[in-house]
Amino acid sequence: MRIKNYILVLFLVVFQFKSLAQEQKMSENDIVAFKQSVAIVSKKIKTLSTDFVQYKHLDFLSKDIETSGKMIFKEPNLLLWQYKKPYSYSIVFKNGKILINDEGKKSAVDIGNSKLFGKINKLIVGSVSGDLFDDKEFSISYFKNKDQNITKFIPKDATLKKYIKQIELTFDKVDATVVQVKLLESSADFTRIVLKNKVINGKVDETSFTN
Amino acid sequence: MAKSMKLLLRISIILVLVLSSCSTNKVVQDYKSAPLEKTSLEVPYFANPTMDYVYKANITVYGNELTGIFIAKKINDTLHRVVFTTEFGNKLMDFEISETDFKVNFIQEELDRKIVINTLTNDFRLLLRKHYAISEQYENNESKVYMALDKDRMNFLFVSKSTNKLSKIVHASKRKEIINLFYTSEKDTFAEKIVIQHQNIKLKIELNYFNQQEN
Numbered sequence: 001m002r003i004k005n006y007i008l009v010l011f012l013v014v015f016q017f018k019s020l021a022q023e024q025k026m027s028e029n030d031i032v033a034f035k036q037s038v039a040i041v042s043k044k045i046k047t048l049s050t051d052f053v054q055y056k057h058l059d060f061l062s063k064d065i066e067t068s069g070k071m072i073f074k075e076p077n078l079l080l081w082q083y084k085k086p087y088s089y090s091i092v093f094k095n096g097k098i099l100i101n102d103e104g105k106k107s108a109v110d111i112g113n114s115k116l117f118g119k120i121n122k123l124i125v126g127s128v129s130g131d132l133f134d135d136k137e138f139s140i141s142y143f144k145n146k147d148q149n150i151t152k153f154i155p156k157d158a159t160l161k162k163y164i165k166q167i168e169l170t171f172d173k174v175d176a177t178v179v180q181v182k183l184l185e186s187s188a189d190f191t192r193i194v195l196k197n198k199v200i201n202g203k204v205d206e207t208s209f210t211n
Numbered sequence: 212m213a214k215s216m217k218l219l220l221r222i223s224i225i226l227v228l229v230l231s232s233c234s235t236n237k238v239v240q241d242y243k244s245a246p247l248e249k250t251s252l253e254v255p256y257f258a259n260p261t262m263d264y265v266y267k268a269n270i271t272v273y274g275n276e277l278t279g280i281f282i283a284k285k286i287n288d289t290l291h292r293v294v295f296t297t298e299f300g301n302k303l304m305d306f307e308i309s310e311t312d313f314k315v316n317f318i319q320e321e322l323d324r325k326i327v328i329n330t331l332t333n334d335f336r337l338l339l340r341k342h343y344a345i346s347e348q349y350e351n352n353e354s355k356v357y358m359a360l361d362k363d364r365m366n367f368l369f370v371s372k373s374t375n376k377l378s379k380i381v382h383a384s385k386r387k388e389i390i391n392l393f394y395t396s397e398k399d400t401f402a403e404k405i406v407i408q409h410q411n412i413k414l415k416i417e418l419n420y421f422n423q424q425e426n
Binding site: 067 | 261263265267269276278280282284286292294296298299300301302317320419421
């Protein structure tokens with residue numbers, strides 16, 4: 001009997017510890033304060049450049065596939081997403097066009113008024129700036145741990161849902177900017193993008209978006 | 212009399228030409244037949260179950276270009292998992308392929324066509340296949356060619372004499388080449404570059420291995 005109790009206590013202690021280390025749901029007050037702090041930061045953003053490392057996790061692989069590069073955004077909708085390692089591949093969103101440069105081989109896709117690409121553009125910029133909360137496209141839930149706030153976005157749009165099961169944005173608690181974007185697919189596989197060396201409102205040349 | 216002899220001669224020359232071109236497949240028509248050195252050949256390039264085979268992929272299909280990441284992993288003795296994603300990581304297709312069977316775990320709606328799935332399954336099966344039973348052998352100065360029967364088709368495996376590495380596989384019918392597979396391999400364990408070139412449809416798949424960055 002005593003041993004049983006002991007095990008129970010031990011189990012509870014361990015369980016408690018585990019739940020402390022993990023994320024907790026935010027309270028209503030937390031959510032309001034968090035949204036405000038992110039809104040203040042993201043409203044200020046005129047330009048944004050950041051390095052990123054992308055980890056593609058496929059459950060059957062022994063190691064995540066790692067690629068890295070740079071992302072630059074300039075208001076209202078110029079966007080460069082550039083892989084530098086281990087190969088060079090970049091994509092620019094500009095004037096309703098997607099410009100692709102694959103190891104020097106260039107091509108362009110006219111997206112015109114394509115709603116999906118509009119959504120994707122908004123999604124990428126929103127993911128990095130954190131400005132996704134007013135988006136009617138998602139149902140959103142809020143979590144926190146010791147150093148970070150985490151928001152989980154589940155797409156409502158049927159088309160978008162086919163590509164992405166859930167988006168998780170992780171924010172640094174101190175400066176309220178996004179440090180990680182995680183895109184979950186319908187299975188156990190996901191893409192995790194870690195943002196580093198972020199510069200907000202630095203000088204960004206139009207020529208960055210020529211590709 | 213002389214006329215009919217000439218005609219007979221002509222007919223027999225034509226017959227000989229036709230028959231001789233039938234007896235050797237066009238793929239190896241410039242090679243001479245050689246005695247069989249071995250009855251089987253093992254392809255090492257996708258055979259290691261501990262290795263993640265990750266390639267940058269460029270697909271050209273009827274003038275259209277599609278790029279992404281090609282990933283293959285040997286799951287067990289008979290099965291490979293094959294995934295194709297965009298550079299951004301989202302999956303375009305996810306197959307499980309063995310020599311006799313295949314399963315589609317996922318395929319993007321736009322690609323979900325029987326002809327696409329069948330063509331790629333055949334290509335990947337050829338690419339991932341490890342074991343070939345050899346029934347004929349040919350050679351020239353540069354290469355040894357091993358012929359393996361594949362149902363009503365055949366595979367010709369070209370092994371360079373100087374490096375002793377598999378450099379090409381030609382998947383052919385009795386009359387013509389259907390798929391050419393070119394390998395560039397520095398190491399013996401995998402191929403750095405692979406080109407799958409179709410001869411009957413305008414499809415070319417180019418794979419370039421990329422090393423994982425070390426942290």
